Amino acid sequence: MEDNLTSKSAPQLGKYDLIAELAKLFPVENASTVIGVGDDAAVIDPTEENVVSTSRVFLENVHFDLTYVPLCHLGYKVVTVAISDLLGMNAVPTQLSVNICISNRFDLKAVQELLDGMRACCETAHVDVVGLDVSTSRKDLVIAVTALGECEPARLVTRGGAKENELVCVSGDFAAAYTGLLLLEREKKVFEANPTVQPDFTGKDYLLRRQLKPEPRLDIVEALRREDVLPTAMANVSDGIAAAVMQICRASRCGCDIFEEKLPMTELTFLTLKDLDIVHTVAALNGGDDYELMFTIKQSDFEKIKKVDNVSIIGYVKEESAGCHIVTGDNHHVELKAQGFANS
């Protein structure tokens, strides 16, 4: 029966049979999940007082390109993206619901590959898939993901609590995902011009992985708890450092100085950007797709934050009238600009 199913294009199956079949991929793990896939709605019995919710939509050829994105990585990534919004509130992700719109370009195997990627990320993050709907699209794949999480009110962190003289921190490193995207786009063009040329990504694994299969920074939220650091403001860095800084500064009614030399970047990213003739600071500020966390902390938490791995202090909070600036290596203050709308 199953082998028979996989040879059909997904829309040939009865909708309810298809969803029932796919739902088996997602056993329920969390005690807070009362009802998962299979009824009109999911039911949660949250352990903590506050429930945190976010939704994201991903369109083929806008947010992803199946020419070079494997479906299982895409599944993993969309879950990371949604979960990262919850982590950006200092919350713990618990449930996820997924809506997929597919055309007859996709067979059941393709859908399963996508869902396998989602499952892998959900397992990493101990998140239950509690909603799963599949419907029809004309051509392009459309994916909508809603992530639910929990937080005790005392640990909830918004964008709006940063105060003057506090430290601006980020997790991980930046611009790698953007650089990976540039490489993939370049090789796509080469391939389109000459389909016999195989792409050469030797030594660039890290950049590709950051673009294709980013990890949700649960470790940071957990470490902040462990070291008893409560950030004063926090944001998911999905559209580059500049956008995240400005979100925090706008909500907190403050300004900031961010130091170019403090922006964390791997040597591989730096050198590859140099090869590509891209200014590395611009890539870190506006590149996007990092899904790292930015947060501000009191200066008194400085010793504690040093115990949290993979966190860099990149600047400090100033009064609102000072504005938001990047301070270059030669001590120029350049005003940060909001990024545009395209592709975000």
Next chain:
Amino acid sequence: MEDNLTSKSAPQLGKYDLIAELAKLFPVENASTVIGVGDDAAVIDPTEENVVSTSRVFLENVHFDLTYVPLCHLGYKVVTVAISDLLGMNAVPTQLSVNICISNRFDLKAVQELLDGMRACCETAHVDVVGLDVSTSRKDLVIAVTALGECEPARLVTRGGAKENELVCVSGDFAAAYTGLLLLEREKKVFEANPTVQPDFTGKDYLLRRQLKPEPRLDIVEALRREDVLPTAMANVSDGIAAAVMQICRASRCGCDIFEEKLPMTELTFLTLKDLDIVHTVAALNGGDDYELMFTIKQSDFEKIKKVDNVSIIGYVKEESAGCHIVTGDNHHVELKAQGFANS
């Protein structure tokens, strides 16, 4: 400034400015809404023990056709659809989040019209919009809606509790929305053939309204509480009576007899379907887009349910081995079939 904004196509605006502007349309009303639009995620402090969640995606030219669907009605309808899933669990809707993907075909005025429709339905249902994201599409409009609600565990009703000899009830009447769709599609074809011909919908207002601007049946969930009727199983009827009956029977491991003569339908629907040469029972069973509620009740609740307006008893629950049948006027038993996948 605002007039200036409306003359721009939406993607010309900065993304965050656009969302901040649009968020003003949605003031927060419910005490359970801690943080609404404007941070990485929404935060809820639920009043009841259980949180109920559902997500729906709507694609232009698959789920709606802007040739004849006004954007404000579309906004209203997508909220009704999402909320109806929560009502189908006997839960009370409280929050909503919206993701819109637009191309440069849409100006800010169009987006505002869509959101105005959403707001109107949210006001009717006392639902707060707590999430709002706008991103880019290549051409078609894409809308994703997540609805959150609350329920005390004792009043939560799944599809899975129906028992033999219980009564099958539905709210409202059926096939009107489907008939409205047929009329709209017919007039679209006429218009495409000859653009000077104006559509004639005289006397068909009810059918069009049911298709274009369906109401969420909050009144039914409220009346069931008031009359102290706790359904044993419940479902949102979004894809026709047959699909809902079979969802309940499958989850409850039971069968049922549904009586053709008991299917509620207005005379207008009946006569219009006759004009269109469509068998009215087929339209009620498989038409879809009704967003009415189906539920089963104990026979001992018969007197109580008579006090709830707009509810019809259409059949009764049988043992699983009996299967699911529609009993025709001349007492033939016809097995109910699951509907297909297309357009659902």
